[in-house]
Amino acid sequence: MSKGKQLGKLFGAQIKMMFREKQVWFWNLFFPIILMVIFMVIFGGSGSSEFKAKVAVVKTSANATSDMLESYLRQVPVFEWKSDVPVSEEQADAWVKDKDVEAVIILPSSSESTTLELIVNKENEKSATTQAVRGILDQIIVQSNYAVSKVQPTFKLETKAISNGSEDLSYVDFLLTGMIALAVAQGGLFGMVDMVEMRRKGLLKRLRMTPVKMGLFGVAGMMVRFVLGIVQIIILSAIGVLGFGANLHLDFPTLIVGFLVGALAFNALGYLFSSFSKSIEAYMGMANIASFLMMFLSGIFFPTSGFPEWLVPVSQVLPLTYFVNGIRDGMVYGSGIATSDFWMGIGILGVWGVVAFGIGALIYRKGKVEVR
Amino acid sequence: MSILEVKGLRKSFGTVKAVEEISFSVDAGEVFTIIGPNGAGKTTTLEMIEGMLEPDSGTIVINGLTWDKNAEQIKYIIGVQPQSSALFELLTVQENLELFASFYPNSKQAAEVLEMINLTDHRGKRVKSLSGGQRQRLAIGLAMVSDPQIIFLDEPTTGLDPQARRNIWDIVLKLKGLGKTTILTTHYMEEAEKLSDRVCIVDQGRIVTLDTPAKLIDRLTKEREVRLFFQDGEQAAIDTEGVAKEQPTVVRTAREGSALKLWSVQPEETLYGIFGFTKERGYRVEQVSIREMSLEDVFIAFTGKEWRD
Numbered sequence: 001m002s003k004g005k006q007l008g009k010l011f012g013a014q015i016k017m018m019f020r021e022k023q024v025w026f027w028n029l030f031f032p033i034i035l036m037v038i039f040m041v042i043f044g045g046s047g048s049s050e051f052k053a054k055v056a057v058v059k060t061s062a063n064a065t066s067d068m069l070e071s072y073l074r075q076v077p078v079f080e081w082k083s084d085v086p087v088s089e090e091q092a093d094a095w096v097k098d099k100d101v102e103a104v105i106i107l108p109s110s111s112e113s114t115t116l117e118l119i120v121n122k123e124n125e126k127s128a129t130t131q132a133v134r135g136i137l138d139q140i141i142v143q144s145n146y147a148v149s150k151v152q153p154t155f156k157l158e159t160k161a162i163s164n165g166s167e168d169l170s171y172v173d174f175l176l177t178g179m180i181a182l183a184v185a186q187g188g189l190f191g192m193v194d195m196v197e198m199r200r201k202g203l204l205k206r207l208r209m210t211p212v213k214m215g216l217f218g219v220a221g222m223m224v225r226f227v228l229g230i231v232q233i234i235i236l237s238a239i240g241v242l243g244f245g246a247n248l249h250l251d252f253p254t255l256i257v258g259f260l261v262g263a264l265a266f267n268a269l270g271y272l273f274s275s276f277s278k279s280i281e282a283y284m285g286m287a288n289i290a291s292f293l294m295m296f297l298s299g300i301f302f303p304t305s306g307f308p309e310w311l312v313p314v315s316q317v318l319p320l321t322y323f324v325n326g327i328r329d330g331m332v333y334g335s336g337i338a339t340s341d342f343w344m345g346i347g348i349l350g351v352w353g354v355v356a357f358g359i360g361a362l363i364y365r366k367g368k369v370e371v372r
Numbered sequence: 373m374s375i376l377e378v379k380g381l382r383k384s385f386g387t388v389k390a391v392e393e394i395s396f397s398v399d400a401g402e403v404f405t406i407i408g409p410n411g412a413g414k415t416t417t418l419e420m421i422e423g424m425l426e427p428d429s430g431t432i433v434i435n436g437l438t439w440d441k442n443a444e445q446i447k448y449i450i451g452v453q454p455q456s457s458a459l460f461e462l463l464t465v466q467e468n469l470e471l472f473a474s475f476y477p478n479s480k481q482a483a484e485v486l487e488m489i490n491l492t493d494h495r496g497k498r499v500k501s502l503s504g505g506q507r508q509r510l511a512i513g514l515a516m517v518s519d520p521q522i523i524f525l526d527e528p529t530t531g532l533d534p535q536a537r538r539n540i541w542d543i544v545l546k547l548k549g550l551g552k553t554t555i556l557t558t559h560y561m562e563e564a565e566k567l568s569d570r571v572c573i574v575d576q577g578r579i580v581t582l583d584t585p586a587k588l589i590d591r592l593t594k595e596r597e598v599r600l601f602f603q604d605g606e607q608a609a610i611d612t613e614g615v616a617k618e619q620p621t622v623v624r625t626a627r628e629g630s631a632l633k634l635w636s637v638q639p640e641e642t643l644y645g646i647f648g649f650t651k652e653r654g655y656r657v658e659q660v661s662i663r664e665m666s667l668e669d670v671f672i673a674f675t676g677k678e679w680r681d
Contacts (some may be wrong), residue, residue, distance in 0.1 A: 009474035017462040020498075206458035209422060210518075211447040212475040 003216065010212075010220035017194075018224050027190060028228060032183035033239060039175050039301060040244045052080045053129050056095055058106045059086035066107035069116065072140050073105060078132070096121050103133045116141060173247055173332045176240035178300035180331070181324035183232045184259065185294070188266025189287045191225055195274035196283045222267060229263050237331075247332070254337040255330030261346050262323035265353030269319070272356040275363035294320035319352040321345075375400040375522060375553050376421070381430035383416050390416040392577035394430075398570075400521070403544065403554045405568035407561065407667070413577040414557040415455055418526050421555070422452050435521065448476065451515035455526040457507050459499045465510055466495040469517055476518040488546055489513040490539065505536025512543055522553045529563060541567060561667040573671055580674045589665040595623055595635045598642065601659040602630045608655040615649045616642070 018024050057073060059066050070086070073079065082101045092104040096119055106117035118137060120130045146152075198204050207217065240246035270287065277283035297311070298304070298320035307315060315321050322345035329336025336342035374397040381394040391413040398404045406414050419425040421432055423439045423446060432439060437446050460468050466482050473479035486492045489509040499507065508528055515523050525544070529537040537560075544567050547554050558564055564571045565585045573580040573588075581588060602608040609630045616622050616634050621642045625634040636642040639662050650657055671677070 006474050009471060013460065013463060013467060013471045016467065017460060020462040201461075202454055202456040202458040203460070205424060206452070206454055206514075209424065209447065209450075209452045209454075210472065210475040211444060 006212065007216055007220055010217055011223050014220050014224045015227065018228065024191075024228070028183065028187050028232060029235060032179055032186070032232065032236060035182075036175065036179040036236060036239065037243075039179075040172055040240075043171060043175070043301075052078055053103060053133050054080045054082055054101045055103045055105060055133065056082040056092050056101045057086050058089050058092045058104060060089070060106070060109040063108070063111040065111050065113070066109075069107055069140070069144065072144070076136055076140075078136070092119065099124075102129050105137065170245075170247070172240065172244045174303070174328070175301065176236065176244070176246045176248075177328045177331045178324055179240075180233050180236050181262070181320065181327040182295060182300045183236060184229045184263055184327075185266045185320050185323055186287075186291050187225060187228055187232065188263060188268075189270050189273070189291050190284070191228075191267065192270030192274040193280055193283050193287075194221075195271065196277050196280050199274075200279070222264070225267055226260070226263060229259060233259070249332055249334030251330050251334045251336065253330075254335065254342065255327070257337065257346060258323070258326030258330050258342075261349050261353070262319075262326060265319055265323070265349045265356070268353040268357035268360065272360035272363075275360040294318050297321075298324055300324060319349050322349045373400060374398060375435050376555070377431070377433040378417075378421060379431045381417060381420055381432070382428045383413075383420060383425060384428060389577055391420070391427075394574065394577070394579055396572055396579065396582060398553060398555060400553050401548075401551050402569045403548050403556060403567050405564040405571045406555070406557045406574055407559060407564045407571055407671075408574035408580075409559060412574045414559075414574060415526055417574070418524055418555065418557055422450065422524055423447075448518065449521045451518055451520035451523045453508075453511045453515040453523075453525045453528060455530075457511035459507060459510060459514070461500045462498060464496050464498050465491050465502070465506075465513075468499060468510060469513055472514045473517045478519060479517050480519050482517075485513045485517050488516070489543055503536070505532050505539060508532060508536070508540060509543065512540070516547065516552075520552070522555065523547060525554060525556045527557050527559070529558060529560060537563070561671070565667050571667065573667070573674065575671075575675050575677070581670070585667060588667065588670045594637045596637075596639045596665070597663040598634050598636055598639050599659070599661045599663070600632045600634075600646070600657055602632070603656040603658045604630075606630050608650075608653070611653065612646060612650060612655065616646055619645050 057070060059070060074081070082095060086107070087095075089106070092101075092106075095101045096104050099121055102120065102124065104119040106119065108115060116137060118134060120133075124130050195204070204214075207214065237246075237248065241248060269290065273283055273286045273290075277286065295301075297307075297315045298318050299315065300320070304312065304315045304321070325345050326336065326342065326349070329339075329342050376398040378397065379395045381391050382389075383391040394413070394417050396404075406417065408414055416425065420427045420430075421434070423443060434446050435449060437449075439446060460471065463471065466486070469482040469485055473482060482495070483492070486495050489512060491506060491509055491513065494502065494506060499510065502510065512523075512525060512528060515525070528540050528544075532540070541563065544554060544556065548567075556564075556567065568585060570583060571585050571588060572582040583591070600609075600612065602612070606629055609627055609632045613625050613627050613632055613634075616625055616632070619636075619642055621636045621638040623635045623637065625632065627633070634642065643660070647657075
């Protein structure tokens with residue numbers, strides 16, 4: 001039988017084995033979907049809605065200052081009002097304690113008083129919402145000060161959100177592409193558990209007794225993993241776009257190069273783990289550690305820019321960092337193939353893959369003698 | 373003409389000497405059985421011949437080919453069923469056969485192999501759901517799918533119930549019918565006796581003895597054990613024992629109630645004399661048997677050890 005036909009047969013057999021394994025369905029498809037949906041629901045909002053803070057206002061006495069401030073506050077679009085009229089201080093306290101509102105603003109008690117009070121729940125003192133509300137109030141106070149002292153501000157800040165390429169990069173897009181990279185990477189890290197199982201059962205030995213080339217077996221296996229990766233990309237993208245309003249700007253050359261190199265690199269890592277794992281448990285432990293470390297250090301769920309300085313170099317050596325960048329280049333930024341940054345990342349991924357595969361193959365070759 | 377020649381095989385694992393000195397040759401079409409207790413070196417010997425382990429010293433020639441020069445060619449003419457029946461659990465019986473068939477240029481049709489291993493009715497079942505005997509038959513099927521000249525079966529019946537074992541024996545006999553050379557390991561003496569043309573008994577990495585089952589037993593001893601059971605009570609047995617002791621062919625006797633045992637170098641002659649006596653006295657003999665010598669006796673005789681399954 002020709003090599004091509006043999007490859008076809010091996011591919012067919014391995015794809016059947018993969019999709020007949022329930023674990024594969026769970027870990028490679030359902031798990032990433034569940035994780036992505038949870039993150040999107042918690043952090044992504046419903047896609048169209050923006051940041052909102054639920055607040056209430058307390059006006060101890062009606063006076064010019066407090067009336068003016070209240071009318072300003074009522075116009076702030078991100079505030080969602082618990083009550084259309086000012087409430088008593090006791091009521092407001094109760095709301096804050098029960099977390100019915102995220103913040104209560106106490107207006108000045110007289111025209112002469114210039115103090116604005118912000119009350120938040122202790123638990124939320126450091127939360128992003130509190131920070132945002134405080135920022136807005138600061139802004140209002142500054143504006144009011146200008147109005148009162150009748151000066152024109154010298155400097156003005158204009159914020160405009162941009163990203164390279166698309167104008168509407170949202171957290172949902174960020175998370176979607178992160179999850180795709182993570183799913184494909186985990187497919188590689190965990191997928192090589194078959195090798196451990198095959199060695200344990202004597203199947204690797206059995207195949208070596210036949211004239212089939214183990215390389216051909218490996219190529220067929222890799223093709224199966226590419227198919228799985230493509231299925232993961234399609235399903236996750238469909239859920240992200242249709243369910244959460246993600247916007248994708250696809251650049252196929254970038255995506256294809258990033259995907260192929262990344263999938264190869266992570267499968268090579270899995271192969272390396274399998275070469276020295278005597279049991280499935282040992283392998284899974286190793287794959288879990290690698291996957292968890294990278295999940296949080298490579299900017300899957302949150303951008304790495306918020307990391308403390310000492311952590312940045314760690315993130316910069318991890319392969320997932322470059323893989324997720326490559327996937328984002330190909331799926332949301334719609335560019336990359338022409339940039340040196342992209343090829344730099346691909347190069348680092350490639351080095352990870354080649355080194356991992358090289359060491360793995362060496363261990364397999366050496367181990368062959370010892371197997372009894 | 374010998375299709376397999378093994379000379380002076382040795383293999384150690386660290387300080388453990390698994391195989392110390394094994395040499396034999398197997399003729400084409402023979403069923404050759406290597407038998408011995410666990411840890412005797414059977415599997416190690418087989419794996420060296422199959423090219424899975426490199427011997428520390430010694431030579432292996434398969435149909436004129438050697439592993440260091442002709443590894444590829446050898447793989448085309450041997451079929452192996454390893455001790456751990458290595459199968460793809462998530463594939464069906466037929467899919468396993470077809471996959472292995474695709475590795476070889478002149479493989480047998482899956483249907484033909486299924487027929488031989490009697491799994492045609494189960495061909496659509498995944499390996500996961502097969503019984504132990506069915507799995508073992510499939511493993512043998514995979515060994516024969518390439519239509520090899522030599523088939524290696526490593527303990528194909530270990531751990532199987534008597535019926536499943538008999539099913540495997542049927543397959544081995546069918547292979548013999550097809551003129552295949554089969555190298556078999558087992559630790560069941562009964563199996564070696566039933567299936568083999570020649571038996572090689574190994575213990576502690578060495579060949580204890582090697583011959584046809586019948587000759588091995590023959591060579592062992594001339595004494596045969598004869599048992600008689602009398603219907604008329606103990607006295608008949610006591611009287612007969614007295615007569616038996618006088619016979620020149622009888623070496624010794626033993627009696628337990630109305631059961632009499634005697635060891636004779638010529639059982640026919642002895643029985644002729646005894647039946648003359650019992651007929652004269654009118655003693656009725658209920659049971660007579662001459663115990664067959666088994667390979668177990670051979671093993672015990674050659675090694676001085678008890679046989680343990």
